[in-house]
Amino acid sequence: MQTFTETxxxxxxxxxxxxxxxxxxxxxxxxxxxxxxxVARLLHSMSSKYDLPWxxxxxxxxxxxxxxxxxxxxxxxxxxxxxxxxxxxxxxxLEIYRYNPDELRS
DNA sequence: CGATTGACGCAGA
DNA sequence: ATCTGCGCCAATC
Numbered sequence: 001m002q003t004f005t006e007t008x009x010x011x012x013x014x015x016x017x018x019x020x021x022x023x024x025x026x027x028x029x030x031x032x033x034x035x036x037x038x039v040a041r042l043l044h045s046m047s048s049k050y051d052l053p054w055x056x057x058x059x060x061x062x063x064x065x066x067x068x069x070x071x072x073x074x075x076x077x078x079x080x081x082x083x084x085x086x087x088x089x090x091x092x093x094l095e096i097y098r099y100n101p102d103e104l105r106s
Numbered sequence: 107c108g109a110t111t112g113a114c115g116c117a118g119a
Numbered sequence: 120a121t122c123t124g125c126g127c128c129a130a131t132c
Contacts, residue, residue, distance in 0.1 A: 035114095
């Protein structure tokens with residue numbers, strides 16, 4: 001059975017480099033419009049178990065919210081390495097880098 | 107099986 | 120514009 005987690009994971013892994021997605025978007029694509037927190041918890045717990053590009057996941061403001069200092073530093077570095085430009089305030093241009101499959105699946 | 111967790115999102119002040 | 124609080128839902132422990 002594909003759990004919400006597995007679905008979310010699939011979506012996350014489907015995000016191309018240089019793009020990012022918000023927790024809310026993933027949750028919506030996974031079938032739970034309000035399940036943003038599940039995505040968060042999912043990454044927190046499963047990122048070590050699954051080879052998820054968790055660094056492509058940011059909050060709705062396109063900002064890194066990680067609780068771990070090293071984690072946020074890593075994410076920031078990885079995103080820049082993929083070509084994602086981050087503002088001085090550490091915010092990402094979601095309008096540019098947001099991966100929106102909803103538009104692709106007519 | 108029951109309670110806790112959780113890297114969010116949004117509304118209200 | 121910033122800050123606080125509440126809700127949400129499913130997996131994990």
